Amino acid sequence: xxxxxxxxxxxxxGNRLKxxxxxxxxxxxxxxxxxxxxxxxxxxxxxxxxxVPSRTVQTNAKELLTFFRDMALMRRMEIxxxxxxxxxxxxxxxxxxxxxxxxxxxxxxAITKKDSIITAYRDxxxxxxxxxxxxxxxxxxxxxxxxCSRGKGGSMHFYKKDSNFYGGHGIVGxxxxxxxxxxxxxxxxxxxxxxxxxxxxxxxxxxQLFEALNISALWDLPAILxxxxxxxxxxxxxxxxxxxxxxxxxxxxxxxxKVDGMDVLAVKQACTFAKEHALKNGPIILEMDTYRYHGHxxxxxxSTYRTRDEITGVRQERDPVERIxxxxxxxxxxxxxxxxxxxxxxxKEVDDAIAQAKENPVPDSSELFTNVYAKGLGVExxxxxxxxxxxxxx
Amino acid sequence: MSLKFFAHFLFIFQVYxxxxxxxxxxxxxxxxxxxxxxxxxxxxxxAAIFQGVGAAATLSSSPSNSFDSNNSVFSPLTSxxxxxxxxxxxxxxxGILNLxxxxxxxxxxxxxxxxxxxxxxxxSSSSKPGHExxxxxxxxxGLEEEMDRDPRVCVMGEDVGHYGGSYKVTKGLAEKFGDxxxxxxxxxxxxxxxxxxxxxxTGLRPVVEGMNMGFLLLAFNQISNNCGMLxxxxxxxxxxxxxxxxxxxxxxxxxxxxxQRLESYFQSIPGIQMxxxxxxxxxxxxxxxxxxxxxxxxxxxxxxxxxxxxRIPDEDYIxxxxxxxxxxxxxxxxxxxxSRMRYHVMQAAKTLVNKGYDPEVIDIRSLKxxxxxxxxxxxxxxxxxxxxxxxxxxxxxxxxxxxAITENFNDYxxxxxxxxxxxxxxxxxxxxxxxxxxxxxxxxxxAVEQLCQ
Numbered sequence: 153x154x155x156x157x158x159x160x161x162x163x164x165x166g167n168r169l170k171x172x173x174x175x176x177x178x179x180x181x182x183x184x185x186x187x188x189x190x191x192x193x194x195x196x197x198x199x200x201x202x203x204v205p206s207r208t209v210q211t212n213a214k215e216l217l218t219f220f221r222d223m224a225l226m227r228r229m230e231i232x233x234x235x236x237x238x239x240x241x242x243x244x245x246x247x248x249x250x251x252x253x254x255x256x257x258x259x260x261x262a263i264t265k266k267d268s269i270i271t272a273y274r275d276x277x278x279x280x281x282x283x284x285x286x287x288x289x290x291x292x293x294x295x296x297x298x299x300c301s302r303g304k305g306g307s308m309h310f311y312k313k314d315s316n317f318y319g320g321h322g323i324v325g326x327x328x329x330x331x332x333x334x335x336x337x338x339x340x341x342x343x344x345x346x347x348x349x350x351x352x353x354x355x356x357x358x359x360q361l362f363e364a365l366n367i368s369a370l371w372d373l374p375a376i377l378x379x380x381x382x383x384x385x386x387x388x389x390x391x392x393x394x395x396x397x398x399x400x401x402x403x404x405x406x407x408x409x410k411v412d413g414m415d416v417l418a419v420k421q422a423c424t425f426a427k428e429h430a431l432k433n434g435p436i437i438l439e440m441d442t443y444r445y446h447g448h449x450x451x452x453x454x455s456t457y458r459t460r461d462e463i464t465g466v467r468q469e470r471d472p473v474e475r476i477x478x479x480x481x482x483x484x485x486x487x488x489x490x491x492x493x494x495x496x497x498x499x500k501e502v503d504d505a506i507a508q509a510k511e512n513p514v515p516d517s518s519e520l521f522t523n524v525y526a527k528g529l530g531v532e533x534x535x536x537x538x539x540x541x542x543x544x545x546x
Numbered sequence: 547m548s549l550k551f552f553a554h555f556l557f558i559f560q561v562y563x564x565x566x567x568x569x570x571x572x573x574x575x576x577x578x579x580x581x582x583x584x585x586x587x588x589x590x591x592x593a594a595i596f597q598g599v600g601a602a603a604t605l606s607s608s609p610s611n612s613f614d615s616n617n618s619v620f621s622p623l624t625s626x627x628x629x630x631x632x633x634x635x636x637x638x639x640x641g642i643l644n645l646x647x648x649x650x651x652x653x654x655x656x657x658x659x660x661x662x663x664x665x666x667x668x669x670s671s672s673s674k675p676g677h678e679x680x681x682x683x684x685x686x687x688g689l690e691e692e693m694d695r696d697p698r699v700c701v702m703g704e705d706v707g708h709y710g711g712s713y714k715v716t717k718g719l720a721e722k723f724g725d726x727x728x729x730x731x732x733x734x735x736x737x738x739x740x741x742x743x744x745x746x747x748t749g750l751r752p753v754v755e756g757m758n759m760g761f762l763l764l765a766f767n768q769i770s771n772n773c774g775m776l777x778x779x780x781x782x783x784x785x786x787x788x789x790x791x792x793x794x795x796x797x798x799x800x801x802x803x804x805x806q807r808l809e810s811y812f813q814s815i816p817g818i819q820m821x822x823x824x825x826x827x828x829x830x831x832x833x834x835x836x837x838x839x840x841x842x843x844x845x846x847x848x849x850x851x852x853x854x855x856x857r858i859p860d861e862d863y864i865x866x867x868x869x870x871x872x873x874x875x876x877x878x879x880x881x882x883x884x885s886r887m888r889y890h891v892m893q894a895a896k897t898l899v900n901k902g903y904d905p906e907v908i909d910i911r912s913l914k915x916x917x918x919x920x921x922x923x924x925x926x927x928x929x930x931x932x933x934x935x936x937x938x939x940x941x942x943x944x945x946x947x948x949x950a951i952t953e954n955f956n957d958y959x960x961x962x963x964x965x966x967x968x969x970x971x972x973x974x975x976x977x978x979x980x981x982x983x984x985x986x987x988x989x990x991x992x993a994v995e996q997l998c999q
Binding site for chain 1: 549704705708709710730732733734736737760761763764792797798799800801802804814864914969970971972974976977979984
């Protein structure tokens with residue numbers, strides 16, 4: 153009995169210990185602690201024709217942990233998309249955003265859903281940041297009905313109208329005039345909101361960009377042009393494509409700001425500053441100095457025009473997720489284990505979404521003719537043999 | 547008399563005849579190899595095709611090129627070369643098929659087809675002349691040979707230089723010719739197409755690559771107003787010997803913006819020529835002809851055809867830019883097609899032959915201007931036309947072709963022209979929907995059956 157008492161006492165104490173540790177781990181992973189923490193950005197901002205925002209950023213534990221979770225989610229989603237592509241469940245073009253998550257997350261933290269975002273084809277993570285679900289992402293990538301564009305758009309055409317995410321565009325640079333148009337509509341309707349038009353360093357050499365910028369500056373539109381400079385336009389390095397790779401200065405008469413795009417807090421600070429500026433003074437250019445680990449798309453290995461050492465170097469020194477992890481650990485906002493648990497949770501979420509998306513049916517053949525025109529046109533469409541009316545375009 | 551004529555002929559065209567023969571000899575193998583390796587791998591070459599090829603196979607089995615076997619081939623071919631006055635070996639693509647209208651002689655050759663087919667298939671590939679390569683390699687070879695031949699030829703496009711080209715068509719060229727002849731441009735299609743046209747006005751011969759044909763929409767103004775019209779508006783002072791090329795067409799789930807068929811948008815521009823390649827043989831031939839042409843030429847390639855394998859001749863050859871290619875002679879119906887649809891048509895033809903139809907398949911190759919000579923002859927023979935294309939129904943190449951045939955050959959038609967095209971919708975991403983957008987072989991079979999009733 154003494155033995156059993158001993159055993160039970162030890163087991164009880166063991167239980168108590170276990171329950172204590174489990175209590176700690178069960179403390180919900182996103183702390184609701186909002187006491188402000190002051191952090192300095194990695195590098196100071198450089199500006200062109202405007203004042204420099206402060207290098208010290210106010211944040212809190214809740215925000216940092218949210219950042220970590222969101223970026224880990226995006227990272228996991230992109231890597232899962234990589235394996236799905238190799239398993240031929242995703243086909244065509246697939247442009248992955250891993251390495252650049254800080255831009256999407258930081259921008260979102262600085263703005264509201266009333267502000268608009270428009271980007272190019274590297275849009276999976278921006279869509280998530282704007283409130284899209286993982287199921288919509290994976291279903292669209294696999295061409296299923298539950299996708300955000302009903303399976304008809306694909307990787308390069310993600311949109312979310314209710315949260316003012318305007319896509320998702322395949323042709324390089326074409327989204328920038330669209331973005332300035334969105335800003336025009338915002339000014340026209342007196343929305344007090346801004347538009348972030350994202351483009352890459354490859355698109356920075358498109359003429360239509362400068363045309364749109366000129367008009368935006370003339371009309372004082374609340375347009376913020378964000379150059380996500382990952383230093384490579386597919387296979388061409390930025391110094392081989394642009395005479396002046398200082399993209400934030402290319403606006404000339406339009407002020408610009410250069411930001412470390414791998415530091416989510418710097419991105420948030422810059423976007424807050426830019427929003428204020430744009431609402432008062434018109435367009436501004438933000439250059440996010442970022443990096444993509446994958447190649448341009450899944451058909452590009454990414455190693456023919458840059459060395460593996462460069463990629464691993466950036467991954468070790470500037471990785472956005474790692475930076476936040478270190479920040480959290482150094483400020484004792486969560487333990488190593490908790491962060492690992494968050495990552496496991498995120499991984500499970502992604503896997504569940506993929507499983508759900510795989511179950512989803514492909515669009516019906518009649519979907520081919522829907523959404524060509526808005527309702528009411530009644531145009532008839534014939535089948536291939538022109539003998540029978542296949543569908544009436546609704 | 548024939549010997550004397552032959553000796554006389556040989557004296558004048560001695561070098562060209564031997565090359566010419568070699569090319570005909572080789573061309574007979576192309577369909578075998580092409581159908582063994584073409585896009586729908588695993589499809590067995592149909593017996594009907596071999597009726598045409600078998601005729602040649604008899605010749606191929608005697609590589610010594612004895613005069614006896616060649617005499618039978620000679621008359622139609624010599625008449626062709628005399629008529630054309632070719633100064634070098636331009637292979638007329640229907641040169642082989644001149645055999646068929648020769649009736650009895652063709653029958654004689656076909657009866658040997660089955661026996662000799664085994665022989666030619668058994669012979670090892672190393673003994674066959676020519677070399678085997680993929681379509682993008684054929685394009686690269688053509689480009690490289692032209693760049694070697696003429697120092698004014700340069701290539702400009704996105705990622706064509708150091709990266710080697712997004713479809714590897716310009717692979718290795720930058721190392722060989724340097725940065726000034728193989729130019730990596732920034733992503734600015736409107737500007738660099740315009741710059742290419744400007745350079746062409748002075749006499750350079752640029753080859754502008756659009757990474758995807760859809761991107762050239764940004765350069766539409768330059769292509770339409772400057773490229774097409776400058777020769778006219780300057781009263782003939784400037785020629786624009788530019789080649790604009792790139793892959794287009796519906797690929798494998800590339801999305802709406804990257805699956806465009808621009809041939810329908812460009813076809814109205816006066817002053818340009820448009821050609822579409824479909825096999826490694828005509829890809830290289832058309833590339834070289836386009837570069838040598840004084841007119842602006844738009845060469846349409848297809849994203850899904852880049853890995854087609856074929857055996858092509860070692861020696862220099864070009865394909866006529868304004869000429870259509872007779873893929874399969876027949877009697878019942880003329881099927882006009884180009885680019886990737888050629889392979890869908892050939893697959894459908896397999897089924898049709900089994901059902902007892904004899905379709906004549908012509909790859910029109912030249913999209914602007916149409917080769918109404920070949921097409922007209924075919925219409926006069928079969929009296930029924932089916933057009934199979936990847937363009938949209940509205941305003942596509944098929945629509946123009948229908949109009950052209952109706953205007954010129956209406957009396958020869960027994961039935962209205964049928965045109966199978968892609969649906970008038972943006973190409974969806976979902977695989978099943980994308981398949982329905984494009985014409986499939988089953989639809990072609992149904993259409994021929996309807997047409998031949």
